[in-house]
Amino acid sequence: MEMLLFSVGSKVAKCHLESPLLSGEEAARLLVHRSIADGTPIYLDEETMMPVEPLCSWGRNMSYADLARSTLKDYGRIMARFAGHQEGRSRDVLAATESDLVAFKRFRTQMQERPIGSSAWGKESGLLDQFFGFAVDEGYLSQRPVRVAARGRNALAPRVRRGIYSASHARSVPLFPRCWAGRARAGLPGRPNFPWLGTAPKPRGL
Known part of the structure; x- marks a missing residue:
C-alpha cells in the first residue's frame, strides 16, 4: 500500500478549502473545537x-501533547519513514517484529548514504517506542515488539560511548582550579562536589 503524508494547517484550510460540504x-473552527494542532500528521492511502x-x-x-508544529511534522516524517521501511519488507507497522526494528536501526x-548519529537515532527510537506504547494502550497490539534487556535497555537504544560522561563533565566546569583537584583527592576540607574525581582515603592525623 502506497501512503501519502500530510499535516494539518488551519490557515491553509481556511484560505484554500473549496468544498460544497464544508467551508x-x-x-x-472545527480543528480548533477538536483541539487538532497545526502540524498534526495525516496518513492517507x-x-x-x-x-x-x-x-492517524x-x-x-500526539496533537494533544502540546508540541510545536515543526516537532509534530518531524514526528510525522519519522513514522512515515518507518512505514516505508516496513512496506519494503512486505509488512505494515503493526506487524513489526524486533528484527524489523533492528534492521531499521x-x-x-x-x-x-548519510547515516544519522546517536542523538538523532535516540529521537527516532524514542518515538517508535512511544508509538508502540500507544498501540498497546489502545488495543492494537498485545505487547511491544522489542524486548527490554538488562539495565532497562533494548535493541533500539542508541550506543553509549564509554568515558564521554566524565570527560564532558570535566570540560563543562569553567575555570576549574588545579588546587581544588589536589585538595579533593587528599580529602581536605572545602572539597567541592566533583563526583568524577572519585573518593580518596582521608590522610591520617586529620
Missing part, C-alpha cells in the same frame, strides 16, 4: 485517500 472557515490506521489515531493523540545509523 474553509468552518473547517478551521494513495489509492483510496482513506485514513491509514493506527497512524496516533497522530491525533542499522539502515538509519549504518547503511544509508
Whole structure:
C-alpha cells in the first residue's frame, strides 16, 4: 500500500478549502473545537485517500501533547519513514517484529548514504517506542515488539560511548582550579562536589 503524508494547517484550510460540504472557515473552527494542532500528521492511502490506521489515531493523540508544529511534522516524517521501511519488507507497522526494528536501526545509523548519529537515532527510537506504547494502550497490539534487556535497555537504544560522561563533565566546569583537584583527592576540607574525581582515603592525623 502506497501512503501519502500530510499535516494539518488551519490557515491553509481556511484560505484554500473549496468544498460544497464544508467551508474553509468552518473547517478551521472545527480543528480548533477538536483541539487538532497545526502540524498534526495525516496518513492517507494513495489509492483510496482513506485514513491509514493506527497512524492517524496516533497522530491525533500526539496533537494533544502540546508540541510545536515543526516537532509534530518531524514526528510525522519519522513514522512515515518507518512505514516505508516496513512496506519494503512486505509488512505494515503493526506487524513489526524486533528484527524489523533492528534492521531499521542499522539502515538509519549504518547503511544509508548519510547515516544519522546517536542523538538523532535516540529521537527516532524514542518515538517508535512511544508509538508502540500507544498501540498497546489502545488495543492494537498485545505487547511491544522489542524486548527490554538488562539495565532497562533494548535493541533500539542508541550506543553509549564509554568515558564521554566524565570527560564532558570535566570540560563543562569553567575555570576549574588545579588546587581544588589536589585538595579533593587528599580529602581536605572545602572539597567541592566533583563526583568524577572519585573518593580518596582521608590522610591520617586529620
